[in-house]
Amino acid sequence: MTALTQKAVSKKPLIKVAVGIIRNEFQQIFLTRRLEGKDFAQSWEFPGGKVEANESPEQALRRELEEEIGIMVIKAELYERFQFEYPKKVIELSFYLIEEWLNQPFGREGQDGFWIEQHALDSGQFPPANKKIIERLLSEKLD
Ligand SMILES: Nc1nc2c([nH]c(=O)n2[C@@H]2O[C@H](COP(=O)(O)OP(=O)(O)OP(=O)(O)O)[C@@H](O)[C@H]2O)c(=O)[nH]1
Numbered sequence: 001m002t003a004l005t006q007k008a009v010s011k012k013p014l015i016k017v018a019v020g021i022i023r024n025e026f027q028q029i030f031l032t033r034r035l036e037g038k039d040f041a042q043s044w045e046f047p048g049g050k051v052e053a054n055e056s057p058e059q060a061l062r063r064e065l066e067e068e069i070g071i072m073v074i075k076a077e078l079y080e081r082f083q084f085e086y087p088k089k090v091i092e093l094s095f096y097l098i099e100e101w102l103n104q105p106f107g108r109e110g111q112d113g114f115w116i117e118q119h120a121l122d123s124g125q126f127p128p129a130n131k132k133i134i135e136r137l138l139s140e141k142l143d
């Protein structure tokens with residue numbers, strides 16, 4: 001079933017989400033751990049969050065990364081966008097690759113934050129929607 005048909009027949013709310021794949025010069029990626037009380041608590045995540053009304057995904061990305069990990073994005077490049085159907089909702093995830101930013105990222109809302117080698121990413125640690133993107137990142141040939 002294509003994403004379009006899926007959306008038409010599922011009648012589930014569509015939630016747009018923008019997240020950052022923040023990568024440093026050592027090919028490490030900055031991740032956070034989802035807080036208790038959130039869905040998929042304790043799982044790893046790319047920092048980011050829901051796109052609000054009147055916001056573009058890129059504006060949401062910049063706002064969320066400032067709020068959640070205290071960085072100011074200088075350059076963000078759309079890496080992939082797709083929809084994923086969860087039991088009660090469909091999320092449209094926009095993943096942005098970020099290699100230029102200001103400030104050191106940290107878990108500004110009390111969540112753990114850490115750097116991990118790109119080749120050591122593990123899709124089993126993320127929400128199920130992330131599987132495809134983790135596979136793509138693992139298959140990238142790094143310099
Ligand atoms: N941030 C983030 N959310 C993800 C990822 N993968 C994934 O399925 N999601 C889902 O996207 C949805 C929105 O993300 P979020 O919980 O960060 O939203 P938010 O920052 O606006 O949080 P809030 O609802 O507590 O205000 C959640 O249902 C979350 O499970 C990911 O890698 N990063």
Ligand SMILES: [Mg+2]
Pocket residue numbers: 047048049050064068
């Ligand atoms: Mg969030």
